[in-house]
Amino acid sequence: MLANFTLLLRIAGRNLWRNRGRSLITGAAIAAGVALCIASFGIMDGMSSDMVRSITDTNLGHVQIHAPDFSARPKLSLAFDQARVRTELAAHTVGVEAVSARVIGWVLAETPRQSASVELVGVDPIREAAVTQLDRHVRRGRYLPSAATPWPEPKALNADDRALDARLTQEQAKLAEAEIAALDGAALTPPQASGHEAAAETRALLERLAPDPSAPPPLLLGDRLAKRLHAEPGAKIRLRAQDLDGNPTSAAFRVVGVVHTGNAAFDANRAIAHIADVRHFFSLGDRAHELTLRLRVPSEAPRVVRALEGAALNRGLSVKTWQELRPDVVSMVQMNSGFTAMLVTIIFAIAAIGVADTILMAVFERRRELGVLKAVGMRPLAIVVLIESEAVLLGLGASIVGMALGLGIDALLGRFGIPLGGLSGFSLAGAAIPPVLHASVTVQGVFLPAVAMLAMSLLASLWPALIAAGTEPVLAMRER
Amino acid sequence: MSETSRAPVVELRNLTKTYRQGHVEVRALDGVALSVDAGDFVVLAGPSGSGKTTLLNLIGALARPTSGEVRVGGRDLGAMNGRELALLRRDHIGFIFQAYNLLPVLSALENAELVLELQGRSRAVCRERAESTLRSVGLADLVNRRPGELSGGQQQRVAVARAIASARTLVLADEPTANLDSKSAESLLDLMVELNRGHLLTFLFSSHDPRVIARGRRVVRLEDGRVVADERAG
Amino acid sequence: MKFSRVTFLAFSLSALVFGVGSPARAATPLPSSLVQRADGVLRGKTTAALLEMHIHTKSQDRTYTLSYWGDDRGGTSRALIKILGPARFRGHGTLKVGGRLSLYDPSTDGITVLSGSMLGDGWMGSHFTNDDLVKETDLARDYHSRELKTWAANVDGKPVTFHRIQLEPTPQAPVAWNHIVFELFTRDDVVIPTREDFYRRATDAAPDRVLSFEDLKQMGGRLVPTRLTMRPANAPGEYTELIYKEVRFDADVPASKFSDQALRR
Structure with missing residues (x-):
């Protein structure tokens, strides 16, 4: 089996080369898909970490302690x-x-x-x-x-002051009593002069009880x-x-x-x-x-x-991480990943259809060749391996190109960013969407799409490969 | 090998094959009985539609009969599963097709190596056998050409090399000269006769070309799916 | 004076209807009418009062001397509270006009209109909330009343009938409580509240806070409880007492009393 695996690879590679126009188009689509996925992950990661930073680095910190x-x-x-x-x-x-x-x-x-x-x-x-x-x-x-x-400390009142205060309160109470008694007798107006006096004396007492700061304290808004x-x-x-x-x-x-x-x-x-x-x-x-x-x-x-x-x-006291304090932002980040995953899935589905179509076409075109291979004794599993090899070779080459492309896009976006223009500076759940989206590169974000695309190529071509494996060897005999 | 060379290589008993074409049942073979000895050189003759190709398909384990028995090398094909049939084809039967049917992406040498590779032989053995076989069919200088770069006659010689490189017991050829000019056809027949003599290979091929039929040591004539004559040349 | 006489007439009339005039009904008065009369025991058409407020918390003891002016004659109820002493708070005032509550701070001569988030805070550090002052709650209107228990007892040597009534808010009532248990007693033609238990949740075994009414005195022409004590459940030992020193009902309090100028004065 392994002995002729190199033979299968050779045949697969040359078959791709034989239809290089078609291989190139499909490969380009896969490469573009991988690059797009990497860029999406890059932007998503960048946006998420910007959003998280916008709350941790402006207010929340990473851990908080409260009652x-x-x-x-x-x-x-x-x-x-x-x-x-x-x-x-x-x-x-x-x-x-x-x-x-x-x-x-x-x-x-x-x-x-x-x-x-x-x-x-x-x-x-x-x-x-x-x-x-x-x-x-x-x-x-x-x-x-x-x-x-500098803010003077409040001082307690001394005995004289307290006596003065009690007298002032009593005077005020008397005035109020008089006012209540005089209700309905419209002639009597409440005396105001002593009120003013009391106010001045009260202010003097207050100066000691609750002093003002030496100057208005500075404030940020x-x-x-x-x-x-x-x-x-x-x-x-x-x-x-x-x-x-x-x-x-x-x-x-x-x-x-x-x-x-x-x-x-x-x-x-x-x-x-x-x-x-x-x-x-x-x-x-x-x-x-x-x-x-x-x-x-x-x-x-x-x-x-x-x-x-x-x-x-x-x-x-309770100690909490920023994630515990702001589960809304955490779920926003997750939602963000979810949207990206959805986008990536769509890209993958399109790429999968492309790969399946290309391989299926190659299989139908080569029915007689496949029949000959069966006639001379090639087993169905070897034919599956042959067809899968074509898909994987195509996927691998395209993924490598796509990775390079994606990294390039990430590097550009990391450097220059996508200005959001009119959307800039709005915020979701208190976390700011940055005015410029910057991509950030993670190992996962780069390799995951490439590996997944490869796996997808493998899966998408399984059906054509099974069709190929089922080719009747008698097809070889038919006249051209 | 020595045992199979004494026993008949091919034995057919009461072989019938019917196809369905729409609602019409076509009887391609109708009660064929035939025995081919090891080392023989047999031509299946008859007009087109007489059942020659169908017969080759059944003997080559490419299709199964509707009824009757096919034995190759003494083994009953009807009792074998797909995997066993594939191994039988790989190890014992060589095919030469009317349309050559070489793999276009492989060179002459690689085409000749194909079956050897499938058998899991070492690189060195594959290379050595394929080269010597190509030499013996007169293509020593063209080993690295792709089929597209070869003439029809040359392609069919590569096909012959592919069929015999792994030293099979039975070579089945379906109208091998039909696509060739008379000169190429003649030289291909010379080659096959030569190989038959040197390798003790059994050849069984179909043709409706009188010149080809004349070269057969034994000629089996088919008409409407029945054997109508079985003659041995003097 | 003429006004007060009219009120007296109305009062006697209602006493006649609910109390003396109809002995059959006196035995089983409607819980809602009992609640209405108990709830309004310290409220006249207008009310003018001199009070003291004692606030006792873990960290401090404080006594305010207050004047209170209320007017329920119009469509919107209005009230003005002025702090007469001590010095730290003298001149501070609270003006309520309908649902709007304004605070006055004489040290800065500023009037603050209270926003929603501050209504739940205690009024001037007391256990009464700003909400308590601003809410135009009418227990009889905003709650369904249900008699839980009634029993006979003696108060100041005189036989009275106690009622325990459960109040549950009507669906559209803008109230903070799940239910209130109101305890009151009736004697002759008067209804006197003794205790209100405020429950935050239906499942609560103990009330969130308790308001009790004590020290019955003849004041302003009525028999009224003159000491109201609010005790929060979450701070045991803390309380705020409101003591009526002087009260006058149904006098003609001028409308100018409920203006920003009056608040500043």
Whole structure:
């Protein structure tokens, strides 16, 4: 069998050469198919990794630590003692490149013209830049300065002040009582002069109880939020919210920069300030809501999570990979692969029909030759091998050419990319579709189509090969 | 070999073959009985449509009879499966076709080697036997030509070489000279007679050409699927 | 004064219908009418009150002195709450006009209209939510009432009839609760709430929070509970008390009381 395999290969090769025009056309179709598949995989991989980067590198990081309920229902009160967690983290820093602590709360942002509900995030500017490269996304203005704004500590009132405060409250209550009593007696108007006095004295007390920062703390805005608020660098924005104790808190911040990350939820809702300023604003002490980790190797996230899980669980915290935090993006990436697989399947089906057709034609043209081979004693299996050899030789040659072509396309797309034009910058599930699609080359993405195309050639020609094997040897005898 | 050379190489008993052509049943062979001795040189003569080719098909194990028995080398073909028949053809029967039927993609040498290769002989044996056989059919200088580069006579000589290179016992030839000019035909017949003498090969071929029939040592005449005469030349 | 007399007349009339005038019905009053009267026990056509709010949490104790102005005469209910002290919160105000809630912060002289995401937050750090203030919930309108249990007892040495009533929201009611269990008692012609248990889910064994009504006093011409305490289940030991110091019902509260200017004053 093996002895005459070389003979079969020889016959197969020469048969392809004999019909080189047809072989070339079919081969070109296969090569184009392989190249197209490689390019599709390249673009898909490139797009997926761009999408993933658009969320991990702008906000999510690779691993996050929260209080267990925080991801589902973020609340100010779900802050934890991050200093201790950080110390424990240091014991497990294998593969962790950087860690950023964040505090997060929803606030109302007001400009003279607009107001909007805003997610205020406090970060350490240097650490945050190390984790998410936020500093690189500043479009206008500048990044946050690394130092926090000096913010006087609140002081308790002394006995005299407390007495004054109690008196003021009593006076106000008396006035209200009088006002209630005077209802229906329209003549009496509530006295206002003492109200003003009380206001001035109250302001003096407040200065000590809840001092304002020495200057408006710097603030970064997402670009879409900035547009919504009509606020550009230099603008003053007043933020209002309730602090950790439920008390109303407000402070004026100064916009220093506008960022564009491509992450829609981020760009439309986020304001970022120094973590110390935000902690003052929310009376959060030294606590944080989120620790975000950047890993040297992103795919190691599950390992890092396992390493940290024990310590985190002891603290009542949950550690999650970005995949767990954003299953929507993971499924988008999978959907992306699914679409590509569908496209590739269609390409393969077309190529398969082409190969089957070519081989079938070759078989029907050579019925007499095949009859002669059977007449002189060639067995059916050898004929199947002969026909399959033709298909595989054709597929192999074409796949190699296709691989070279596909790599070439990938290299070009990797370098120059496909500009998406009008579609640019939109985002799906918060993950940005990059304005320019860049292909990325993976070993799998290159070899898989070639190998699959080869296997497909083998399968597609099985039917013609079986027809060939069934040729009646008596055909050899017929007159021409 | 020595045993088969004594026993009849081909034995046919009451051989019948019918074809269906549309709704009409055509009786190609009708109760043929025939025995061919080893080393004989037999011509099947008769007009076209008399059943010569059908008879060769049945003897060559290319088709099965409707009824009757075919024995080649003493073995009953009716009792053999497809694989056994293929091996029988490969190892014992050489074919020469009217249309030569060489593989166009192989050179003369490679065509001559084909059956040897199928038999699984070593490269050296294949090459040596094919070359010597081609030499013996007078094509020593043309071994590397493809069939398309050879004349009809030369192609048929390559076909003869293919048929005999593996030292078979029986060579079946279907109108081997029909496509040749008279000179080529004459020289091919000379070659076959020569080979018959030297190799102790049994030749059985069909023809309706009187010149060819005249060269047969034994002439079996067919008409309408029956043997009408069986003469041995003086 | 004339107005209050008309109200009194209406009040007596309804007492006549539901209570004194119809002894047969007094034995089995409709649960929904009981709920309606208990729910409105501290609400007149208008309401003006002076209150204290004690907030007790793990991290702090705080007392607000508040003035409250409410007007339910028109189509939209309106209310103004001003914090009179202490200094940290003095001058803060909350204005409710229908479903719209505005907060005033005197330190920045800014008025904030509350957005949806903030309605669930506690009001000024208390265990009452902004939602509690803004929701124009009418228990009798938004819930189906079903008597669970009724029993006799003594309150302040006088025999009363207690009712436990289950409230289940009507399909279209914009409410946050799966069901509420309302406990109240009737004595002579008055209906007094004692306790409201709020359940988040149908399957919950314990309520999410409990509001209790205590310290019955004659105030503003009515017998009313003067201490309301909200206790959340998820923070044991924490509570917010609302204590009525002074209340006046059905006086003519001027419409100007429910404006942004009044909120700022």
